Amino acid sequence: MQKTYYDPADLKKFSKISEWNEELGAKFFDYYGKVFEEGALTEREKSLIALAVSHTIQCPYCIDAYTGDGLQRGITKEEMMEALHVAAAIRGGASLVHGVQMMNKVNKLEM
Amino acid sequence: MLKSLHKRHSELANSKRQLDILSNGIFKNGDLPTFKEKISETNQFPLKAKKLEILQINVGYMCNQVCEHCHVDAGPDRKEIMSRETMQQILDVIKQTSAHTLDLTGGAPEMNPNFKWFVEEANKVGVKDFIVRSNLTIITANKKYHDLPEFFKKHQIHIVSSMPHWTKGKTDKQRGDGVFDASITALKMLNAVGYGMPNSNLKLDLVYNPTGAFLPGNQSSLEKDFKKALNADFNIQFHNLFALTNLPISRFLDYLIASDNYEDYMYALVEAYNPKAVSNVMCTNTLSVSWDGYLYDCDFNQMLNLPVNSKAKHISEYNENLLEGRDILISQHCYGCTAGAGSSCQGSLA
Ligand code: SF4
Ligand code: SF4
Numbered sequence: 001m002q003k004t005y006y007d008p009a010d011l012k013k014f015s016k017i018s019e020w021n022e023e024l025g026a027k028f029f030d031y032y033g034k035v036f037e038e039g040a041l042t043e044r045e046k047s048l049i050a051l052a053v054s055h056t057i058q059c060p061y062c063i064d065a066y067t068g069d070g071l072q073r074g075i076t077k078e079e080m081m082e083a084l085h086v087a088a089a090i091r092g093g094a095s096l097v098h099g100v101q102m103m104n105k106v107n108k109l110e111m
Numbered sequence: 112m113l114k115s116l117h118k119r120h121s122e123l124a125n126s127k128r129q130l131d132i133l134s135n136g137i138f139k140n141g142d143l144p145t146f147k148e149k150i151s152e153t154n155q156f157p158l159k160a161k162k163l164e165i166l167q168i169n170v171g172y173m174c175n176q177v178c179e180h181c182h183v184d185a186g187p188d189r190k191e192i193m194s195r196e197t198m199q200q201i202l203d204v205i206k207q208t209s210a211h212t213l214d215l216t217g218g219a220p221e222m223n224p225n226f227k228w229f230v231e232e233a234n235k236v237g238v239k240d241f242i243v244r245s246n247l248t249i250i251t252a253n254k255k256y257h258d259l260p261e262f263f264k265k266h267q268i269h270i271v272s273s274m275p276h277w278t279k280g281k282t283d284k285q286r287g288d289g290v291f292d293a294s295i296t297a298l299k300m301l302n303a304v305g306y307g308m309p310n311s312n313l314k315l316d317l318v319y320n321p322t323g324a325f326l327p328g329n330q331s332s333l334e335k336d337f338k339k340a341l342n343a344d345f346n347i348q349f350h351n352l353f354a355l356t357n358l359p360i361s362r363f364l365d366y367l368i369a370s371d372n373y374e375d376y377m378y379a380l381v382e383a384y385n386p387k388a389v390s391n392v393m394c395t396n397t398l399s400v401s402w403d404g405y406l407y408d409c410d411f412n413q414m415l416n417l418p419v420n421s422k423a424k425h426i427s428e429y430n431e432n433l434l435e436g437r438d439i440l441i442s443q444h445c446y447g448c449t450a451g452a453g454s455s456c457q458g459s460l461a
Contacts, residue, residue, distance in 0.1 A: 042332075044332070069328075071323065072321070072325055072328035073333070074281075074328065074333055074336055076276075076281065
């Protein structure tokens with residue numbers, strides 16, 4: 001029996017998702033491909049955004065994929081780490097900003 | 112400074128051992144198809160040599176650098192150097208061949224004591240495209256090389272130079288401490304005499320090799336990024352960027368094994384296999400000549416000691432009719448030429 005939930009080899013099988021629902025699978029992969037094409041943002045910028053988001057959603061497949069993608073594009077480790085700190089800052093900030101709600105509530109309830 | 116595999120007495124200095132590794136393990140137990148099996152799927156086996164277009168000459172394995180990924184296992188300790196006699200035999204061949212491109216490589220070709228003589232003589236024969244693969248740092252390494260940019264210009268040499276990244280950190284990690292700064296100085300010297308400038312016919316191209324166990328990204332995107340960064344940071348200009356895949360032989364193979372990346376890298380190469388790149392792999396229109404005059408399908412086969420499958424095995428026996436149509440010798444390293452957009456000394460293929 002498989003002993004872990006994640007197997008790195010499964011990443012390569014991603015496209016198999018379409019086998020159980022071809023129509024939606026195809027639509028998704030079409031969309032995915034389009035999203036990462038150069039537009040107002042470069043492919044390089046999109047790759048860094050994807051890397052940061054991958055860490056936010058903590059998807060090991062995505063982290064693997066977009067670390068490799070970044071290296072292939074010549075993205076430096078300094079750039080990668082800065083992108084991650086953006087993700088971490090937003091994530092930390094999102095917790096902290098709710099502190100205002102806490103403060104409002106305390107202020108309302110306390111004498 | 113890193114030492115060559117030869118100097119380290121590494122077992123991988125032996126080409127037989129490299130071929131052993133490439134033929135066994137995952138390729139023996141059926142996990143991955145061999146290159147022969149793969150190209151047979153599209154009826155492209157055996158690979159055949161077409162008309163000769165490029166004569167690539169390795170004038171010696173001596174180099175002032177010891178790059179970590181070097182497929183030649185070059186370095187200051189390598190003493191294999193082409194003699195003037197062999198060069199003369201090559202000059203005789205250039206006069207009669209159909210090749211339009213002469214491509215000098217090494218090691219650092221400029222370190223061969225007969226380098227300048229050979230360039231001058233070969234130029235007299237009138238080659239259409241005369242390439243010298245210069246590692247750049249040789250230009251700054253010693254006073255006696257400082258005049259190389261002028262020399263190249265005088266002979267209208269097409270310069271092709273390695274640059275794995277536009278930042279110092281990544282470049283020095285692959286090519287050695289101080290290589291980035293010296294390369295930038297050399298590129299400025301080349302720009303100063305007109306090389307690489309927009310509309311200049313003094314051609315200066317850069318070669319990008321990934322700085323680790325991954326494949327190169329899209330060549331034109333990388334070229335854009337290189338141009339932008341080198342221009343912004345150093346005001347440096349160049350013409351084209353060729354994105355080359357590192358082939359799993361020699362020092363790069365040693366690195367792959369030591370870093371426990373060998374199998375993953377071979378999987379990545381096989382997964383990125385592009386049947387469309389097969390018909391244009393460089394061995395189909397190139398002949399590689401070693402420092403001692405022997406003929407090979409490509410510089411990689413030269414390093415693996417796989418001589419051409421032809422009666423004409425040495426430059427002194429050169430015969431275009433015998434060589435054309437020969438079967439090319441292949442092994443699993445060939446997957447490096449067919450991954451993604453394909454890879455050759457002239458860049459992407461497909
Ligand atoms: S890659 Fe080129 S510059 Fe580096 S050691 Fe090998 S021959 Fe010399
Ligand atoms: S490694 Fe050499 S023989 Fe193999 S495909 Fe590439 S160019 Fe041809």
